[in-house]
Amino acid sequence: MTVLLGPNRYGKAETRVVRVTRDGDVHRLKDCNVSVSLSGEMEDVHLTGDNAAVLPTDSQKNTVFAFAREHGIGEIEDFALLLARHFTDSQPTIQHARVEVEEYAWERLAGHSFVRAGTEVRTAVVHSAGTGGAESVVSGLRDLVVLNSTDSEFHGYIQDEYTTLPPTNDRILATEVTARWRHRGTGADFAASFASARACLLEAFAGTYSLSLQQTLYAMGRRVLETRPELCEVRLAMPNKHHFDVDLTPFGLDNPGLVFHAADRPYGLIEGTVLTGDAPPASAAWE
Incomplete structure (x- = not known):
């Protein structure tokens, strides 16, 4: 009997990131949950435990936070595409990235005061094979x-x-x-x-x-x-x-x-x- 490694991916799930943009006394708030899944040349890590092709999931989490600081979070689809392209373009062993973002809405009470806007959640899932490669965007909502x-x-x-x-x-x-x-x-x-x-x-x-x-x-x-x-x-x-x-x-x-x-x-x-x-x-x- 032949046993083979099938499709696989790995990543950091549910990184909660809150980004505050401070425009004087008026602040803007983005509250998101970001999940990353990467795939590519992962045969060795599964078959022999060789981690040379693996970008640690902790690094993926840190990238979410760093990109939130450097680029801000505008529309969640754009943020997800930015992350997905980064992972595939910067790591030669990563050939496909899936990034899912959930956004929790807040309504402004005053310049820097907010109230959570019900239970509805905005969603986005992007797939990217890197700049110039195949990409897709699925937007939506739940609840x-x-x-x-x-x-x-x-x-x-x-x-x-x-x-x-x-x-x-x-x-x-x-x-x-x-x-x-x-x-x-x-x-x-x-x-x-x-x-x-x-x-x-x-x-x-x-x-x-x-x-x-x-x-x-x-x-x-x-x-x-x-x-x-x-x-x-x-x-x-x-x-x-x-x-x-x-x-x-x-x-x-x-x-x-x-x-x-x-x-x-x-x-x-x-x-x-x-x-x-x-x-x-x-x-x-x-x-």
Whole structure:
């Protein structure tokens, strides 16, 4: 039997970096979580323990901090590309870099005072084979909680011997959106692109009379692609955050769609991809 080394990568995961930009009494804050994965000529370190090709993960962590100081952190896609290109261009044994960045938003209270802006997280994943090599950018967000209190139905589905869910012509539709969208290249205005894509998701969610969460998912992805020509693919994961009418008849009360129990689990999980007809192959962009 022949045993071979397969695909592999290594890196420093979840380096938390906070960058403060001080413009007199008015400060700006960037709060990020950065994960780096590198791959290349790593056969010897796996097979014989020879570390000559290995850039220590501690060095990767230090690079994140040093680049935050030297270059600042603007759009997280640009920061991720800067890091990825550095690792592949500066180390001959590193042929591919994957950098993932999560950004936690803060809202300004005063010149140098901030409050955390909810639970929503902005995300970016870049892959780079170095300057002049293949690159990809996937932007997105997670933990975006949205709810429609009406204009949602669910009926006409398969009913078998285990079905107890009654059809409904009026229900609460709530979900926690994880969305990622793939760029056609690496030269976009990432700030404008993100703001517009996020707005498209929200507009489509609010403006779609929903007969299923799948229908809403498709409408959201389609709105993004029809609005943003620099994007070619959207992937969405949307758990159905169920809200059930509470039976108040034991207390002599009716409940005409006013009081609900918000159940956290189990939940339906709806996932889907929406893409343009001319979308280039994704290769490793989503990994």
